[in-house]
Amino acid sequence: MSEGEFDPFGDQTVSNELSGVLPVEYTAFHSQHHRAYLCYAHLQLGTRQDAVDVVDDVFTFLLKVWPQALRESSLHGFAWSVLREHVERRLALLCRTPAMVETAWLAALRRSKRQRLELHGARLALYAAIAELPERDYDIALLAFLGGYSEERVAQMMGISTAAVRSKIRGARRALSRKLGLDWAAGEEKDQ
Template identity: 75%
Template sequence: MSEGEFDPSGDQAVSSELAGVLPVEFTAFHSQQHRAYLRYAHLQLGNPKDAEEVVDDVFTFLLKVWRQALKEASLHGFAWAVLREHVERRLAVLGRQVAMVETAWFAALRRSSRERLELLESKLGLYAAIAGLSERQY
C-alpha cells in the first residue's frame, strides 16, 4: 500500500460483545458490506476520517431501523440509498463538492502504475536470473 492510498480495513467485524446482542442478520450484513461502504464513502468524500464517520453513522441508522429495512423490497438498495444520503449530507455540511472523480482517477492511475512497475520488476528479475546461469544451465 503506497503512501496516501486509502485501505479500508473493512473486514471490521462487529465486536464480540455486541455480536451477541445485535441481530444476527445485521452482524452478517455489516461484515459483508462494511468495506464496500468505506470505499464508496472515501471516493465521494476524499477523506478517510470523514468516510469512517459517515459509514459508522449509516450502520447506526440501519441498526435503528433494521426491522423495517428487512421489509424493504431490496435491503441492499435501501442501505445504499441511506449511504448516499449520508454522504451527500456530510458534503453539504463541509461545503464541499464530491471528490469521487478526482480521487477515483488518481486511485486508478496508482493501480495501473503499480501493476506496470511490478511487471517490469518481475521481468528484470527474470533477466538477472538468466544472466546468472552458467553456460551449461543457459
C-alpha cells in the first residue's frame, strides 16, 4: 500500500478559541492524533459522519478524564483503548460488523478509476485477509498499511514499543502472504 493510502480527512485541529482554554497537553495530543483516530474510525465504521461522531466522543471523554489520563502508565495506550471501545460500542449500537474491507475497497476504487479490475480484486483479498488478523495485529496493519503511518508513529499512537510494532508488522506480512498464497522472504519489509 502506498503512504497514506486511506485518508478521507484533512487536517482538523482544535479551534483557536478553544486552544486557549483547554490544557496545552490535551491540545497537543488532539493535534497529534485526531486525524489518525478519524482514519481508523472511518475504516471501521464505514461512514464519515459515524467516524466524526465517535472521535468527537472520544476526545470529549478524554478531556473529561484528562488529569486521570495523564496519570496512566501509557497515555497513548489508554487513549487507544478508549478509541477502540467507542468504535466497538458504535458498531454494536448500529448492529454492524467492522466495515474496513468495504470502506478501504471503495476508497481504492475512487482513487484509481483507471487501474485494472484484477488489481482491485487483489486489494479486496488483501483487505479481507487483514480483517482476519488478531485484534492488535489488525489495528497495527490497518494503521501501517492502510493509514500509511510509520512504525514509530503507530507505536506512539498505541502506546507500545516500536520493536513490538515492527514484530507485529513482520508477522502480519507473513500471515497475509500465507492467506493470499504469495511468497514472502524475510527481510523484504526492510526495503519498504
